[in-house]
Amino acid sequence: MALPETEYYHVRTESTLPTTSTVNTLLEHIISCPYCNESIIVLIDPSVEQQAYIEDCQVCCQPIEFRVLITEGELSEISVSQDNQ
């Protein structure tokens, strides 16, 4: 008596989720405020290659202009200046 053959179909559920290759870890960097000279920690998003933005100083609350350059997910250049209108 042969045992009934059981066939197993291995259904591979391939994940159709979009593969996010971009690293979402923010880069921590310490800069000196161009107004009060205090060292402040800034968080930089490495997924954007060229960034220019204004963020208020955590110490003196003055608007600091940031210019950031990212190369292959690494911070390659950062400069801060006073936001002179």
Ligand SMILES: [Zn+2]
């Ligand atoms: Zn400051």
